[in-house]
Amino acid sequence: MALADAFDALPDPATLADALYVGNQSELYEHQIMQGTLLAEWAGLRNVPAERVEGCAAAGALALRHAVKDVRNGEHEGVLACGVEKMTAGGTGGATDALSAAFDRALEQRSGVTAPSQYAMLAQRYLHESDATERDLARIAVKNHRNAASNPRAQFQKEVAIETVLESEPVAAPLKLFDCAPVGDGAAVVLVTTAELAAELELPMVRVAGSGAAANNIAVAERDLTEIEGAAVASGTAYEEAGMQPADMDIAEVHDAFTVSEALLAEALGFAPAGLGYQSGLAQADRADGWTDIEMSTSGGLKARGHPIGATGLLQVIEAYEQLTGQAGDRAVPDATSAMLLNEGGVADAVTVAHVITTEASV
Amino acid sequence: MALADAFDALPDPATLADALYVGNQSELYEHQIMQGTLLAEWAGLRNVPAERVEGCAAAGALALRHAVKDVRNGEHEGVLACGVEKMTAGGTGGATDALSAAFDRALEQRSGVTAPSQYAMLAQRYLHESDATERDLARIAVKNHRNAASNPRAQFQKEVAIETVLESEPVAAPLKLFDCAPVGDGAAVVLVTTAELAAELELPMVRVAGSGAAANNIAVAERDLTEIEGAAVASGTAYEEAGMQPADMDIAEVHDAFTVSEALLAEALGFAPAGLGYQSGLAQADRADGWTDIEMSTSGGLKARGHPIGATGLLQVIEAYEQLTGQAGDRAVPDATSAMLLNEGGVADAVTVAHVITTEASV
Numbered sequence: 001m002a003l004a005d006a007f008d009a010l011p012d013p014a015t016l017a018d019a020l021y022v023g024n025q026s027e028l029y030e031h032q033i034m035q036g037t038l039l040a041e042w043a044g045l046r047n048v049p050a051e052r053v054e055g056c057a058a059a060g061a062l063a064l065r066h067a068v069k070d071v072r073n074g075e076h077e078g079v080l081a082c083g084v085e086k087m088t089a090g091g092t093g094g095a096t097d098a099l100s101a102a103f104d105r106a107l108e109q110r111s112g113v114t115a116p117s118q119y120a121m122l123a124q125r126y127l128h129e130s131d132a133t134e135r136d137l138a139r140i141a142v143k144n145h146r147n148a149a150s151n152p153r154a155q156f157q158k159e160v161a162i163e164t165v166l167e168s169e170p171v172a173a174p175l176k177l178f179d180c181a182p183v184g185d186g187a188a189v190v191l192v193t194t195a196e197l198a199a200e201l202e203l204p205m206v207r208v209a210g211s212g213a214a215a216n217n218i219a220v221a222e223r224d225l226t227e228i229e230g231a232a233v234a235s236g237t238a239y240e241e242a243g244m245q246p247a248d249m250d251i252a253e254v255h256d257a258f259t260v261s262e263a264l265l266a267e268a269l270g271f272a273p274a275g276l277g278y279q280s281g282l283a284q285a286d287r288a289d290g291w292t293d294i295e296m297s298t299s300g301g302l303k304a305r306g307h308p309i310g311a312t313g314l315l316q317v318i319e320a321y322e323q324l325t326g327q328a329g330d331r332a333v334p335d336a337t338s339a340m341l342l343n344e345g346g347v348a349d350a351v352t353v354a355h356v357i358t359t360e361a362s363v
Numbered sequence: 364m365a366l367a368d369a370f371d372a373l374p375d376p377a378t379l380a381d382a383l384y385v386g387n388q389s390e391l392y393e394h395q396i397m398q399g400t401l402l403a404e405w406a407g408l409r410n411v412p413a414e415r416v417e418g419c420a421a422a423g424a425l426a427l428r429h430a431v432k433d434v435r436n437g438e439h440e441g442v443l444a445c446g447v448e449k450m451t452a453g454g455t456g457g458a459t460d461a462l463s464a465a466f467d468r469a470l471e472q473r474s475g476v477t478a479p480s481q482y483a484m485l486a487q488r489y490l491h492e493s494d495a496t497e498r499d500l501a502r503i504a505v506k507n508h509r510n511a512a513s514n515p516r517a518q519f520q521k522e523v524a525i526e527t528v529l530e531s532e533p534v535a536a537p538l539k540l541f542d543c544a545p546v547g548d549g550a551a552v553v554l555v556t557t558a559e560l561a562a563e564l565e566l567p568m569v570r571v572a573g574s575g576a577a578a579n580n581i582a583v584a585e586r587d588l589t590e591i592e593g594a595a596v597a598s599g600t601a602y603e604e605a606g607m608q609p610a611d612m613d614i615a616e617v618h619d620a621f622t623v624s625e626a627l628l629a630e631a632l633g634f635a636p637a638g639l640g641y642q643s644g645l646a647q648a649d650r651a652d653g654w655t656d657i658e659m660s661t662s663g664g665l666k667a668r669g670h671p672i673g674a675t676g677l678l679q680v681i682e683a684y685e686q687l688t689g690q691a692g693d694r695a696v697p698d699a700t701s702a703m704l705l706n707e708g709g710v711a712d713a714v715t716v717a718h719v720i721t722t723e724a725s726v
Contacts, residue, residue, distance in 0.1 A: 020578075026396055028455075032468040033389055034419050037578040037713050047596040050578035051425050051714065054415040056397050062414050066429075073436040092391075092455050105395040215383075215400040215413035233410040350400045351414065 010201065014044035016191055017078035021066045022052050023059025024084055025309040028098035029091040039082050049076075055215075056102040056345030057257065059083060060188065060313025061353035067192035068208045068355075077194050083311035084187040095183040099309075102346045104218045115257065116180060118220050118347040120172035123260040125225040127174060132278035134174050137259040138165035139281025141178045141303055144256065148300025150330035153318070155184050155306030179259040181301075186308025188315045204325035209244065210356035212237025216349045223348075228268035230349030231342060235269050238340070242356035246270030247292045249356075250336035251323050253316035255344040256301040265342055266296060269354075295333045298323060313343035313353065320357045373564065377407035379554055380441035384429045385415050386422025387447055388672040391461035392454040402445050412439075418578075419465040419708030420620065422446060423551065423676025424716035430555035431571045431718075440557050446674035447550040458546040462672070465709045467581045478620065479543060481583050481710040483535035486623040488588040490537060495641035497537050500622040501528035502644025504541045504666055507619060511663025513693035516681070518547050518669030542622040544664075549671025553680045567688035572607065573719035575600025579712045586711075591631035593712030594705060598632050601703070605719035609633030610655045612719075613699035614686050616679035618707040619664040628705055629659060632717075658696045661686060676706035676716065683720045 010016065020043065022035045032038070033052065040050035053062040060083030067079035087095045096114055103109050103118075126132060142162050148154035165178035198205045214237075216223060216230035223229065239245060246269060254269070256262035266277030273290035280287075280296045299305040299319035302312060320339035322328045338358040345351040373379065383406065385398045395401070396415065403413035416425040423446030430442035450458045459477055466472050466481075489495060505525050511517035528541035561568040577600075579586060579593035586592065602608060609632060617632070619625035629640030636653035643650075643659045662668040662682035665675060683702035685691045701721040708714040 027389055027391060027464045028394075030468055031391075031464050031472065033417055033464045034581065034709055034713060036418055037581050037709060038467065040578045041580040045578070047577040047579055047593050049576035051576070052417040054396055054417055055399055055413075069432075069436070069438070073432070075432070101390045101394050101396045104401065105393055109394065213412035213414075214410040215403045215408070216410055217404040218397060218400050230410050346397055346400060350397060 012044055013080060016193065017045065017080045018048045019070060019076045020045060020048065020050040020080045020082060021063035022082040022084065023054070023063040023310040023313060024052055025054065025056055025059055026098045026101060028093070028101060029089040030086050031091065035084065043080060055351040055353070057255070057307070057309045057312055058343045058345035058351045058353045059310045061341065061343035061355065062213070062313070064190060064192070064313060064317060064355065065211050065213060065353055068211050071192050071194060077197055079192045081190045081192055081314060082188070083314040085308040085310040086185045087183045087308060088185050102350065108219060115347060116172040116175055119258040119260060120175045121220060122225045122264065122348060123174050123258065126260055126264065129226055130275040130278065132263065135162065135166065136278040136281060137179060137263065138162050140256065140259040140262050141165045143281045144297045144301040144303040147298050147331050148304030151300050151305055154300040154304055155182060156300070156304045175258055175260070181257045181303050181307035184306045184308050186306055186311040186315065188311045188318055190314050190317045206321055206324050206357050206359055207362070208355055209358050209362070210238035210240065210242030212241070212354045213352065214349065215351045218346060218350050220347050226264060228264050228349045230352040231265055231268040231344065231354070234352040234354040235340060235342060238354040238356045242358065244338065244356055249292065249294055249338050249340045251298050251320065251333050252294055252296045252340040252342065253299060253301070253319050254296055254342040256297055256303050257307060259303065261348065262296060262301065264348065269340055269342060298328070298331055298333055316341040316343060317357065324357065324359045375407060376443060379556065380408065380443045381411045382433060382439045383408060383411065383413040383443045383445060384426035385445040385447065386417070386426040386673040386676060387415055388417065388419055388422055389461045389464060391456070391464060392452040393449050394454065398447065406443060418714040418716070420618070420670070420672045420675055421706045421708035421714045421716045422673045424704065424706035424718065425576070425676070427553060427555070427676060427680060427718065428574050428576060428716055431574050434555050434557060440560055442555045444553045444555055444677060445551070446677040448671040448673040449548045450546045450671060451548050465713065471582060478710060479535040479538055482621040482623060483538045484583060485588045485627065485711060486537050486621065489623055489627065492589055493638040493641065495626060498525065498529065499641040499644060500542060500626065501525050503619065503622040503625050504528045506644045507660045507664040507666040510661050510694050511667030514663050514668055517663040517667055518545060519663070519667045538621055538623070544620045544666050544670035547669045547671050549669055549674040549678065551674045551677035551681055553677050569684055569687050569720050569722055570725070571718055572721050572725070573601035573603065573605030575604070575717045576715065577712065578714045581709060581713050583710050589627060591627050591712045593715040594628055594631040594707070594717070597715040597717040598703060598705060601717040601719045605721065607701065607719055612655065612657055612701050612703045614661050614683065614696050615657055615659045615703040615705065616662060616664070616682050617659055617705045619660055619666050620670060622666065624711065625659060625664065627711065632703055632705060661691070661694055661696055679704040679706060680720065687720065687722045
């Protein structure tokens with residue numbers, strides 16, 4: 001049964017959940033706040049706790065994290081974790097303007113910094129410190145487009161040649177157009193519930209085994225450009241809660257807003273030795289010793305599946321759900337049982353939320 | 364010791380808290396999102412969970428609610444609940460424009476509805492259904508200004524005559540300028556911690572005994588205009604958790620964004636019989652039978668203490684803290700031990716968050 005049909009077959013959301021969180025980056029697009037109440041109303045929920053959470057592009061995973069905490073702590077039996085963004089709505093100044101609200105207004109925004117220009121600094125530094133080349137980063141884009149080609153939910157369901165990436169328009173050197181995730185619209189919703197209620201739904205289920213969050217600081221000038229510290233902390237908490245290690249992960253959906261992010265996160269999350277994360281664009285057999293057996297961004301990632309900001313963290317959950325329950329079609333990673341999901345807001349780890357999702361039994 | 368001095372005497376926030384929530388209504392004022400990370404950085408916290416929560420004007424109480432849940436559930440020993448709004452920053456269209464983002468973009472905003480115009484409908488209906496007069500509503504403004512006159516933190520530290528209120532400029536009939544809370548800037552922070560750590564600080568402490576939240580729906584057209592259902596549900600949860608009743612409350616800080624709100628909330632929160640909430644502007648001795656012994660908006664309320672949107676819910680906590688710990692000076696309610704705090708977002712109860720705060724021992 002396709003996922004959409006499975007959702008159609010679900011009972012009314014109002015009978016499954018009695019609380020709601022929604023991740024949304026900004027009312028600068030649509031002039032709309034209060035999505036908590038708005039979505040609760042649409043879902044048929046009334047007079048239940050419902051609110052919006054925001055941490056720029058990590059908003060979706062923050063919504064998931066609250067839903068998981070509430071169910072774990074017995075506050076609710078079912079919680080809807082939602083994410084939504086309509087980046088093409090235009091709003092006050094388009095996507096680049098809205099995203100720049102994530103930088104410090106007093107100290108950074110007026111200098112004209114943008115997300116690409118700051119990630120470009122990370123990329124420059126990474127190319128300087130490691131053996132990585134622009135071609136290595138391009139391979140990550142090629143791999144993610146290949147994955148997206150077989151993902152019916154991807155924004156770009158097509159492969160790209162490495163020369164297309166390398167010859168694409170410069171955005172902020174060394175990042176070119178095909179190093180960058182696109183602007184787009186999207187929404188996602190995940191039901192978090194108890195094992196007991198999940199069993200009653202008679203659908204394949206996965207377990208959120210660990211959750212971690214960490215806010216580093218806003219300005220990249222105050223950080224080591226190639227050490228994604230917050231991601232290491234947040235994923236460390238998630239691994240610890242799950243009783244699992246990086247080597248136990250079969251797949252990872254990470255925050256590849258720019259190709260360099262996937263390389264840096266491969267290292268921060270414990271999949272690649274320091275300085276070798278750029279090899280995530282290679283087949284596993286071609287990577288250096290010390291890499292775990294991991295497939296990253298099987299959905300196509302932010303790069304090719306798309307990056308509708310507030311929805312991204314929950315689109316990662318949906319990819320993990322499909323992969324771990326045998327519903328990933330041509331892009332399936334055989335026998336995958338555990339996934340690391342890493343969602344960030346701001347440039348790299350200004351805020352990071354990490355989850356371990358698994359079909360394995362509780363330790 | 365004045366509260367400001369007490370705060371100055373506190374240890375570094377980074378030694379007291381390891382998580383942070385911040386309520387903020389909108390980046391339409393300041394073009395700034397990600398206040399979670401920003402404030403964590405300023406507080407010296409790094410790589411801890413920090414995020415923004417939003418439910419329009421209920422954002423501050425949502426931040427408190429998350430802090431309370433985290434401490435209760437053993438997730439953190441100390442959490443900072445912050446709220447901030449700089450409404451005078453101008454932004455894309457000023458405060459009326461930013462606040463209108465709380466209404467449904469697809470169905471309501473284009474009709475030109477504003478907060479005052481919708482609260483005016485509630486007021487018209489209330490004057491029609493009850494014995495209340497415009498003079499009764501004006502008395503609520505007079506009372507709240509009187510309270511603010513002795514609150515050094517109030518935006519308007521001055522009394523107003525009832526004729527001043529009644530003769531003030533019409534905003535949306537029957538609401539006049541002095542029926543409406545002002546636009547203003549403000550910030551507040553509350554430390555939520557365990558009883559053990561609180562004792563170590565050697566400051567007077569209060570206990571959050573109950574917390575409730577409820578999202579009703581956005582459009583007032585879909586609600587009973589004078590029955591603030593979400594407030595009844597959210598306060599009901601908070602009373603139940605606290606093991607207390609409306610009659611146990613000595614003071615209440617409520618969401619008097621407009622005078623009529625205080626009247627309607629007096630009824631929804633169980634302090635006044637149906638249709639008699641407008642008497643909150645009268646001295647207790649002059650109110651009808653069936654009223655509890657309650658003093659509402661002792662800080663001056665949103666009307667006169669001020670209503671810097673994201674901060675309001677936490678300014679309510681600070682008033683309760685000062686009242687219940689004998690630090691309220693000339694506006695002190697003698698022997699007050701318990702407070703109901705009611706913070707709303709959108710028009711009336713589009714989203715409502717209620718807390719019971721007390722110095723009484725746990726039941």
